[in-house]
Amino acid sequence: MLDILYAGLETDDWRACTESSENESVKATVGEGFAKLLLLGEKYPNLPASFYPFVLGKLIALYFSEESKEQLRFKQCLSVFFEHYASLLEKHKGYISKAFVPLIRSLWPGIDRNSKSSSYVVSNQRKRAVLASKFILQMMQTPLYKKETRHEPESQVNKSPEDSIQPPIDCTEEGLAIRIAIEMVSFKGKKTAAEKAYVAALCKILVLLNLKPSEQNLIKLMKKLLCRVAESVCSEKELLKDVKPMLEHLNSLDACPSEELSQDEANSIFEALGVSYDLDITAPATVPQTPAPCSTRPARSRRRARIAETSSDEEEEVASPPLSAMPAPNTLMTRSHRASKAAALAKITASRMRRSDADEDIEEEEEDVVSSDVTAEDSDD
Structure with a gap:
């Protein structure tokens, strides 16, 4: 059934409801x-x-x-x-x-x-x-x-939450945190865009869970799992940034960081949660460093370095003009272009002048020849 x-x-x-709202x-x-x-x-x-x-x-x-x-x-x-x-x-x-x-x-x-x-x-x-x-x-x-009970003793009414019976692990937020951490560890190696977004969303939920400092075994197990998560996302800068704050929070909750969790204790927690996960407690786990962001500031140019060097030597400043006064490359290109045009015009003008001088010389020679001929004719007469 x-x-x-x-x-x-x-x-x-x-399908949409019909005329009858029922x-x-x-x-x-x-x-x-x-x-x-x-x-x-x-x-x-x-x-x-x-x-x-x-x-x-x-x-x-x-x-x-x-x-x-x-x-x-x-x-x-x-x-x-x-x-x-x-x-x-x-x-x-x-x-x-x-x-x-x-x-x-x-x-x-x-x-x-x-x-x-x-x-x-x-x-x-x-x-x-x-x-x-x-x-x-x-x-x-x-x-x-709250359960209402009749004739409840005063000692039970004033009982603090710490003295009450602890709920099973699978009914607590710590249990949910371990389930989420195991799911995050399952994505190893290079991740797709969907997997990256999924792991990031799980991490954001993980941060919102309230973990009790009294559950030291669960805290230590969470640290081990999140170290594995950090290792799996070491190449993902944004994911590693989301994981590291949670690790720092767990370190602050760990009362005895030097005390290690045994393999049997970890297996008993997994068994209580009804999950199967093979975690080697003895394997060393190191938290990778967050990759340094690439600097967007441009590197110092050689031109600026030269300016700094010349500013430290007054004699060189007097001997040669400062580099800051040097024209920009575009200005240099413009001036060189103008200079080449001026040189070309000068060559053309010079060639024209040479041609005009040559013409004048020819005319003078012709005049000399004509005058000599006239003189010769006069002498014959």
């Missing part, structure tokens, strides 16, 4: 039914534990889907459900924590499936995934309802 109902969540039937789509009706089933889960002990985070993730995805915007009644129903579900029981926090990584991974474009959509659609999908991640974080940080 649950399989048949779940098939209703997978259908694409978001008529809702199949997906909205089935979603409301699953929400009630999750609230009344205590009455159905035969349901598997994996059922709750799986269905919870589907309901959150429906709540933030584009198709459900017109289903106002359905969204109002889910809004009330999420508010009460996160505050009702402590184990609900564990289901919320388990639903986080699979849900955000499925919503993020380019991770589980190749996204061939336009950049506009991809941007909207990322925004929707970020909203869903912040919504789950808000559910994790919502305080539980």
